[in-house]
Amino acid sequence: MTDQSANPTGPATDARIEQFRNDVEEMKLKGSSGEGEKWFLVIGVVLLVAGVVLAVVGAVTVATSGASPADQRANMAQGSFMGIALAIVGAALFLRYSLARYLRFWLIRLTYESRANTDRVVAAIERASGLEPTGPATTPPAPPAAPPAPPAGPTDPPPFPQG
Amino acid sequence: MDKFLTFTVAGLSTAAIYAVAASGLVVTYTTSGIFNFAHGAFGMLAAFLFWQVSQGWGWPLWLSVVVVVFVAAPLFGALVERVIMRGIEGASEVVKIVVTVSLMVALLGLATVIWPQDIARPVPPFFEGRFVELAGVRVAWSRLLTMAIAVGVAVGLRLLFTRTRLGIAMRAVVDDRSLLQLNGGRPGRTAMLAWGLGAGLAAVSGVLIAPEQTLSAITLTLLVVNTYAVAVVGRLRSLPGAFLGAVILGLAQSYATGYVNQTASIGPISLQNLPAALPAIMLFIVILLQPEARLRAHGVSRPRTALRVPSQTTAVVGGVALVLVVAALGALMAPSDLSLVTKGVGFALITLSLVPLTGYAGQISLAQMTFVGIGALAMVTWGATGSPVGVAISVAVCAVVGAVVALPALRLSGIYLALATAAFALFCTSMVFNQQEIIPGGSLQVPPLSVGPFEVTNDYRQLLLFAVTFAVLANLIVLVRRSSLGRRLTAMKDSPVACATLGLNLTATKVGVFAMSAAIAGLGGALAGRTFSPDEFSLPSSLPVTMLAVVGGIGSVAGAFIGGLLLGAVPIGATFFAANAIGVFRFVTLPMADLLAVAPGLMGISLGREPDGAAPQVAAGYRAVGQSPPALATTAAGLVGLWIAARAGVIPKWSFVAALGVFVLSVVPLLPLLFAPVDPAAEHSAAPPRRVATAVWMVVATLFAALFPWADAISSNGYRLLVILLVVFLSARVAIGLSGVTPEALRRPVVPSPDLVGTDRPLTRSDAMDAARAIGISEDEFAAAGPDPVLEAELATMGARVGNR
């Protein structure tokens, strides 16, 4: 149409790319499952605190109000007990989503490391016994009992880097 | 001349309110594709809140306006979008309509609970007592203010939608949601803002209308229904069209008030209520003028679940069983309970009328009770002796009226049919059922049926009549579903365009189904044999019928029955628990009756998550029961036994509720197991020890629930109800364990969990990375796990050893 000449490439474009990299770096990511768990963690803490506060308030109400013992019982049942229940739920949530994260991590890591080590042992033995002289240690044979891995093309990722 | 000017000003002021309300409706519809039937209820809530804040709590006027219009309403609208509407985005039109209608009913119930109709709640007009002289006519400042606000809203919306990025994005999201995302817009947030804006506009209209009316939840909600007619002028999408419609309607209503002789009448219909009927008339005219909707080929999406069509044998057996059970139960009931139950089964007949229309053909009607009323009226007129000829005439009249009402709207999309039927209900209420000449004394006594020697002389016979009619009609409908017509209706629901290219006249077919549906509803009215008040034929009475029919599972006859019983259960429950209330702490006490008033609406809203309704799920769990005659018999016997025990005063009311829950949910599904022939090869067959365990469990669970002194052990009603629910739930879980079969509804899809990775198949690098990412560990951190030095050394020496050999 009118102007087919290209704008000159300049420092401005590099700056644009740089800015893009920074923007992407600062982007808040959501949607990963870790995010949901963080929320539960927060809810757990909030419930814990709210429950304790409610329990205390309930106890104070009992102390200050209610002429008759029946009234006091009612308040206790409805205020303090509810507070304690909330606190327990909150604590449970907190434990579930804080501890579990790390337990799971260690589990995966242990599984993975043990598997990697098994692979290396097998590879070493094979190498040593001359079964597969060219086979690099990085080609883990599938465990015999395991079902076949999902179809893997050229996209199959390289085995986990060692060290 | 003065008179003309006066009425013009009054009309323009009404028009201004309509315009504001309608623009809110158009904003939400264009941005989300959901026609908000609850729009009027939004405005109604705002009006009440405004009264509460300004009159109840005595806050300054300006602050009240700000709080209601600019804070509470928009937040509420955004909340509704986020919590309810986002879930039904891709749902069928029927579900969309039912969910918003349910929201309207729920809000109505809520308003009645919070602001009971016990006192008058006057709201003084703005600038009270201040007038301005215009061409010799005194015009209140408040009217000028109203008009000024409408103009302001018009200008504001115009600017918003053409000048601001947010407004343009609201229009863009309709065009192409994902393209908006690719541009960087956030459709979810845009939709929330649009709903907030819509609710804000509803609030403006509510606050403006509050001083002009006595605050009544139903009147206010329905008043804003008038805006449907206004919005239709702009084909529900155009703001200028809506404003034009508002002016036409406002002026027409005002002139009708001023110039139509209130005492004049056309035949038996007096013109006194003409202004109230004008919106409905206008809606019909506008719909008539609309060009036919274009057919579209979308490509057919796969249905969520294909509904099973019952065999005719099942239908016949079911019908006979229904009649027998109803007859047995009815014989045992006290007169007061009997009349309630009779009503409930009568409702089932009316929900049944929606099965061919909504379930098979995918169309919706919001005026079923109006057809009941027409049927009843025709019966009174032509069958005063209770003769079957009168019934036949009633049915025919309803079919014809139904066809005439539906014809114009059926050429357009489903939403117009919903609007047209709603308008028809309003029209009939004001022009027919509220006319002294037509229903003298404000009550309509439908003569009980009398066919030769069989006369319906009491409630029990009435109940039998309903049960037999339901059974027969249900069988006919199943027959229709299995016939060529049923296949055609299903096909039409699946792909209208394909049907048209095969030579099916879509409009004629739909009109036929609508007429059939109206006829069945009319039959329900003609056979009712009781006294109706005109209120029962109004729009607010029709809405729960449609809602609960869809909740019950409109695709099947059984679903209609469940829906009808749910509908009947509300008044039964309200009577049963009339004196009870649920206390939450000691701050709030909710009467059960109030909770039940909100319940149907909440059930309808829950459809957003279960669009197929309850029946298919329940049916899956109980199908085996229906196939085992001894199980069926035991079920009936158990229910009757419990009922007798309750009636005889052996077990108290609460125990009856608990035992009923336990019996129905955890005993009945196990019965087939108990009676199944012993076949070691069969999957669900049970070995004798398991049978004994099952039988023992059944007896223990039921007896425990029936004999536990609920009322004495737990003093608060609320806690008692919770504990009973818990017991019922636990017993159902045990039942599931015993039968070893997980009900369909409890089955969850298997989602691969990061916890399992590496244990069920070889761990790949991307699995490990996925897992690591899931718990927030970076790639580098993960890779840092170095080789084990001990193992490394071991390997080295091993390698050396082997190598040396």
Add this chain to the structure above:
Amino acid sequence: MNAVLTVEGLTVRFGGHLAVSSVDLEVPAGRISGLIGPNGAGKTTTFNAICGVISPSSGRVRLGDRDISKLGTHQRARLGVGRTFQRLEVFSSLSVRDNVQVGLEIRRSWSRRRAPASQFLAAGADLSGPEEVELILDRLDLGAVADAPVGSLPTGQARLVELGRALAARPRVLLLDEPASGLDDAETVAFGELLEQLAAAGLAVLLVEHDISLVMRVCRHLSVLDFGQIIAEGPPEEIRRNEAVLSAYLGGTADVSAEAAMAPGGGG
């Protein structure tokens, strides 16, 4: 040859966008006519205008000697315009047999006299409804899946169901909109043979298809649509060498063999 379907000066406008512009088509009986063209050239729009799903801004559609331009979709269908859809429009909650049966039942609901069955279903002329359905299922090799819900079928078979349903209405002219998409190679070949049988039995077929090898094999006449206009017409061999067609498909210079370049041509 006597044209069953004649389209004259068909023009469809969406807003200011000219989707189809002065298109003329003739579809005679006993011949498979192809309508090809790049994506967005207006093929489906032409179909929609022929069967009355959209109304054209101008132009006429004639079936035999009768002008059907003013009729509604279902009236045109009753006169003998049958079609399938680019994106499947099957009745997915019904079984395969019921899909075909609905087609038949809809026909019987408006046609007292029996429309002459094409020779493809010659035996069907005197059959009862269920027998005719079975015959169609048999001819289309759908007997094995007759009771399966269509929603559960692979696309290839679902397309056959659509075809069977259209045949049950006994059309005089059949419009097929990309019937081979979703079919594998073997299925496509079989489908081509089926089309040839249909045409041999005297049916007029208008085929929109982007699988050029199929089009070249079965069509005896091609019309090429580009920007809503017919840019070339003639037997396939001629079209293959047509410069205008090549540039419509390839954009600019054309120096590879037509077939290789056109193969992915009208893809959508």
Add this chain to the structure above:
Amino acid sequence: MSAPLLELRGVRAAYGTIEVLHGVDLVVPEASVVALLGPNGAGKTTTLSVAAGLMEPTSGTVLVAGRDVTGAGPEELARRGLTTIPEGKGIFPTLTVRENLVMATYARVSLAHVEAVAYERFPRLKERRNQVAGTLSGGEQQMLAMARGLAVEPAVLLLDELSMGLAPLVVEELYGIVGQIARQGTSILVVEQFARTVLGVADVAAIMVNGQIRRVGDPSAVEQELSAAYLGG
């Protein structure tokens, strides 16, 4: 060299239960034009949707500027400079030309700038700035879409089937602009059915068949393979 601006690693994606991408690896390095070619139904558009964030992969990762952004919303990426012009017409048909340009301003550019760039490059759009976009001709609509791609100065540009339904001359002009954007240093991933169309602009061509990348190489070198892929070879 720093991380490529866009990278897909082992991406699998499915519509419902039907997997259409069976592990796609694709790299778009800084300042290069990558053409993704392949026959209909190969999964090109799906690949683009995954890259743009419109679709979440069932497994595998999407890296933008070296950061794993799997699961990030498309709007977040778009606002930062990963611009996508989808298949067909990347415009809002009921908005006016000017309003369409307003929608581009989410990507942190001023309307004045967007309008200046768009109208300078396509004077025809200026004449029609108050016309509803749906009534423009096909070519003009595509120009409007491209104007957005031009004006927001994307760091990464994803283009889907630019040539669909357009006259050769228009396609040529549009690709001239693509080339110009590329020379500004923007990385471009362009999906096309025909290798010929992008020969002039692409640095690398990747051939996609049946949900997998079959070959990556010089555009002119892959052409032979491409026609084989089309003919089912």
